[in-house]
Amino acid sequence: MREISSGEVLSLCKRRGFIYPAYEIYGGIAGLYDYGPLGTALKSNIIELWRRIYALQEGFVEIDGDNVGPEAVFKASGHVDSFADLSVTCKACGESFRADHLARGLHPNPDSLTREELQKLLRDNNRCQCNGELADVEEFNLMFKTKIGPGNGRTGYLRPETAQSIFVNYTNLYRHCRERLPFGCIQVGRGFRNEISPRQGVIRLREFNMMEAELFVDPEDKTWPRYAIIKDNKVRLVPNEGEQEVETTYGEAVERGIIGNQTLAYFMWVTYDFLTSAGIDPARLRFRQHLKTEMAHYASDCWDAEALISFGWTEMVGIADRGCWDLSRHMEHSKADLTAFKRFEGPKDVEREVVRPKFGALGPKFKGAAGDIKKQLEAMDVSAVHDGLVTVVVEGQNVNLDSTYYEVARVKEKVNGVKVVPHVIEPSHGLDRILYSCLEHAYGEKEDGYVTLSLRPLVAPIKVGVFPLMSKDGMEEVARALDIALREEGIATYYDDSGSIGRRYARMDEAGTPWCVTVDYDTLDKGDVTIRDRDTAEQVRVSADDVVAFVKERLRRKLSL
């Protein structure tokens, strides 16, 4: 089959009602697309498949948070301070560009340049397409900003990822999951990035759909109970050392330290299982490890599930071990206690150091204030001792005390457990990219231009085309009854009685409908119908009464349990 272009796929998308450029009657807006009837159904079906895996199979809970959030949240997450691209605007025509994109060809790796370096490079070498002069290179924060409430209001942002809604609800979720690690939470929702100049269709959007899973685990235990079932499966990896693609098993990759831990490996397999079930071609799917330079500084390991599409190898899912970064930051900024209590098997004797006041010295020196100073010292952690001094507050003034007034003593205590900040393993899915890649991988065009979308039946927007051969002699009634029987079972159908059967097949092939059922004269005599398979074009005769069972059987998907 010949190579296809994203233009051909997007043109089919528009023609068949998968994806429409948004606000087209008002000239459209780059980076905004709407899902049409078939796209919305395809999207819902992909989400259902994903929920089936994460909720029903893996036991994650699901929440649904807000798109609008206050500044404090995104201060804590780091997005206010460092979620920016460098932008440059033409002084003449006013168009804006990503500075690193304009510098391509001028430098081997423009991403690595500072603002000043990029500015110099562009000033010396580049002008706008309109031949206008370029203004200064500026940092542009990619969050959409707004105000919450009247007057000057509070600054708010549209969330750049759904994950923060899960982190800020950590305490609620921990309680809901009965205060035990590990537990996982998923969310399906919108993310927003005010891209400077989005291209590449639905691959880079200003408003996009995400499916994120956050798994909270014991920092000291990243084994996974079900790891054993998947460890011998093959996997195609591009590790960050060597850049050579290797085919190995999950088990071997964990043992050799290529994949950081069992839990990460297990969710890479879950990702593979999900993506290929949704319709990504296994031959065009791999996992690429983030380069050390590319990885967020807090992540200890990160892999992208990449699919090969007309834009090249493209990230579909990022699977990262984010350590304690997210919860620690929110603890620091909100002062809330976002820990888990790790209970020991039985109470343990623990020795620890404490600060102990010397009341004999404090009394004479501080008189009436001595009681209060004693309390301050008792509440103090040993980490508060610096160079033999501790600081207390006496009548609003800081006072340093030396070891005349306190001592550091070792005490033995019985404790039942310890507080830990859970680590987070995050599989984060770009739903629009996955959907689009399923369409590209399903797209087939014959030499005569005949297009078939071989979408996986489980995600296909329409499962069955129902046709009466002609709308007479009782064929219509039988077809209508069959159509209703299918819909009763929640199976999406398309009833079509116009044009030749060949044209009706063609419409359904282009819409990715796996089966077409035709009611003909034989049906009236013998009670059977023709079921035609989209991919093989084979036709079988099946009793009309068995059509629902035929379709349901083929839409079944076992859980991996």
Place this chain on the structure above:
Amino acid sequence: MREISSGEVLSLCKRRGFIYPAYEIYGGIAGLYDYGPLGTALKSNIIELWRRIYALQEGFVEIDGDNVGPEAVFKASGHVDSFADLSVTCKACGESFRADHLARGLHPNPDSLTREELQKLLRDNNRCQCNGELADVEEFNLMFKTKIGPGNGRTGYLRPETAQSIFVNYTNLYRHCRERLPFGCIQVGRGFRNEISPRQGVIRLREFNMMEAELFVDPEDKTWPRYAIIKDNKVRLVPNEGEQEVETTYGEAVERGIIGNQTLAYFMWVTYDFLTSAGIDPARLRFRQHLKTEMAHYASDCWDAEALISFGWTEMVGIADRGCWDLSRHMEHSKADLTAFKRFEGPKDVEREVVRPKFGALGPKFKGAAGDIKKQLEAMDVSAVHDGLVTVVVEGQNVNLDSTYYEVARVKEKVNGVKVVPHVIEPSHGLDRILYSCLEHAYGEKEDGYVTLSLRPLVAPIKVGVFPLMSKDGMEEVARALDIALREEGIATYYDDSGSIGRRYARMDEAGTPWCVTVDYDTLDKGDVTIRDRDTAEQVRVSADDVVAFVKERLRRKLSL
């Protein structure tokens, strides 16, 4: 059962994981709530029920549009110019209020006052709670505003309703639905209103979930094929004349002109069927017609489905005949052709007036330009004739021509149909309110404080609690297998092996789980289990092999076809 307060319900919501105040660790934000695990599942189930009715039963298509939109769209929809509340801010403490809310008690109907009148009233009579002086009353547009793109960008807004995404996609949808009226489109998604000072929990939110249906119909034909099946059903109405509640039938209400047309009546019934299936108590549900003063000026009829909850009678769904307003506005603003072609049964002879050039006069007068003027005149509609003159453009200049140069002639033509701007019937659902009201109507508390949520099985977040009596002697294995068998069928379960069976029942009753299955010693002998019904507390013994069928049977819902 005693009356319950919204506080009790919201407290259960938080405790059980239905609804959490958003961003609570950062102090929260009024009007923003997140759905917890049970709330998210309940919400998904309500959406699925709704889709089943609108997509599978009524044949509507579904789209999914963007939350962020450009100013032009909301100029056309009227939201930029007239989607505002009057706000007043305290000069001392900075708090903002809705001016009409502050004026309650000072005037019988503060909604009806102008900005100036409200200002005078508040100045004379009111101060802030902090005793501070109030600033001027100001118009505050309720849309969240943002910028799309870098630099000064383009002004964008978060959509205040999902409907506009459907209207701007009209042409795509009309084509998708094979250019025939009527056709319907639904959408599930977020809407945003930057409320001045939201109260009332999830009833008035700054970010909310909507389910909107837009039905495009022939303006001259508002009959509905399936009206006959529903017209004899009873309905409880509060018509806008008299304000007296009447119980009648849909059919009688249409005949007597109380409900505007058949289509509106049919979708009022669909709304009733949906709401009561979701769990709104029929005894606390009615339809109230908008008062003439309350109705949008373009709507020809509008009914609110209202449920009685602790906040009083509250709108759940608005069902309006919006006429041609939406599409006409977008035609005017975008210049796109948003009409439908209404094909006649056969070609019709139509007489119409046309502007016809008199070339004999144009040639001598305008020489070389005469050909172009002829074309302009031929393309002209007769409505362009004013006071016997028409205006043409000659070498960039407007020139008025009198009837020396043209005539208005009557011509006969064969035409196959006529363009019409479809009318829109809109059932618009406030999903959060519906979900909350289902919770309130399901809430039951015994004298000893024991809480049961009698959610309808179809929407209940967890369908089955699965309990081994004890985790030993093989009971755990049987219970686990049963749990998996249920989840294989897509049925959400909660496996619980901790605490007494009574405590486990209590947890499930509070979560609204309709059935609990217990595996005990008898199961090991005879293979049967106990199924306990939440609402009757009755227990039946059923073969473990039949549990899946038992539950599936009870979750079935026929389409009304």
